[in-house]
Amino acid sequence: MKISTRGRYGLKAMVDIAENCSEGCVSLKSIAERTNLSESYLEQLIASLKKAGLVKSTRGANGGYTLTRPPEDISVGDILRVVEGPLKLVECLSDKESCGMGDCSLCATRDVWARLSESVSEAADNISLSELI
Amino acid sequence: MKISTRGRYGLKAMVDIAENCSEGCVSLKSIAERTNLSESYLEQLIASLKKAGLVKSTRGANGGYTLTRPPEDISVGDILRVVEGPLKLVECLSDKESCGMGDCSLCATRDVWARLSESVSEAADNISLSELI
DNA sequence: CATTATTCCGAGTATTTTACTCGGCATTAA
DNA sequence: TTAATGCCGAGTAAAATACTCGGAATAATG
Numbered sequence: 001m002k003i004s005t006r007g008r009y010g011l012k013a014m015v016d017i018a019e020n021c022s023e024g025c026v027s028l029k030s031i032a033e034r035t036n037l038s039e040s041y042l043e044q045l046i047a048s049l050k051k052a053g054l055v056k057s058t059r060g061a062n063g064g065y066t067l068t069r070p071p072e073d074i075s076v077g078d079i080l081r082v083v084e085g086p087l088k089l090v091e092c093l094s095d096k097e098s099c100g101m102g103d104c105s106l107c108a109t110r111d112v113w114a115r116l117s118e119s120v121s122e123a124a125d126n127i128s129l130s131e132l133i
Numbered sequence: 134m135k136i137s138t139r140g141r142y143g144l145k146a147m148v149d150i151a152e153n154c155s156e157g158c159v160s161l162k163s164i165a166e167r168t169n170l171s172e173s174y175l176e177q178l179i180a181s182l183k184k185a186g187l188v189k190s191t192r193g194a195n196g197g198y199t200l201t202r203p204p205e206d207i208s209v210g211d212i213l214r215v216v217e218g219p220l221k222l223v224e225c226l227s228d229k230e231s232c233g234m235g236d237c238s239l240c241a242t243r244d245v246w247a248r249l250s251e252s253v254s255e256a257a258d259n260i261s262l263s264e265l266i
Numbered sequence: 267c268a269t270t271a272t273t274c275c276g277a278g279t280a281t282t283t284t285a286c287t288c289g290g291c292a293t294t295a296a
Numbered sequence: 297t298t299a300a301t302g303c304c305g306a307g308t309a310a311a312a313t314a315c316t317c318g319g320a321a322t323a324a325t326g
Contacts, residue, residue, distance in 0.1 A: 060324060
């Protein structure tokens, strides 16, 4: 039960953007340099973040990325859901069809996963990006 | 960020044992039949649970497994730690060496993972096996 | 207008992890 | 002695992860 590099790098990238976007925007290259992460891989992650509306971009020379909202309005949960997918510890909490035949709401253990997932989710929603800079 | 089959099946198996071990012990085969999981795969998981002291076995004909403690004294956290490994969302919380060079306690995001991990852990420790039967 | 810095896009690939399977030995009840 | 079980170690197929790469589109700058 680990967070993948998408989650780890994605959060690092967002922290970096938040820390450096005060004047204009930050280029992918500079993010990669500061965070010491692969530029091409970061590109993918930031594409997701952009699609989800957490960052916006300007193209061309001097282009780059900025946050769309102030860091206090962006939670770790917002970020993780974008780069990691739903904060649910088992598939069947997001997708009812996924638990094979039978009604998975009858499964004794399902409620366990729901409670654990809820607890991560809540914790993640209660940490804002502004706390990390 | 998903629980693997080890976690899912492991918990199911423990619930099954708890539900059926009242008179003597339950065989691997019967667990596999009731839970509809692969016998040989379950064997591995139960081996871990045994090694960790959550179940004990008797060999030979009529053998099988039982809990070592009453189900109210076994938490979901106990079980998950055995089959899934430490309930830490990133490696560097269990193994300091794992975060490459540099002191990872300085990493701004580390505390995030610590808080989220703590929150899963706490939730898991507060659900006992007896609640699931 | 040419050049350069940048984002954007889609596809491809190597590595790692997961999720198993299998064969055979060891032990014990009947 | 036989049959039912647990025990052990190794092997393997599939899936997911963690990337890389090449090139097109866009915009500032000289």
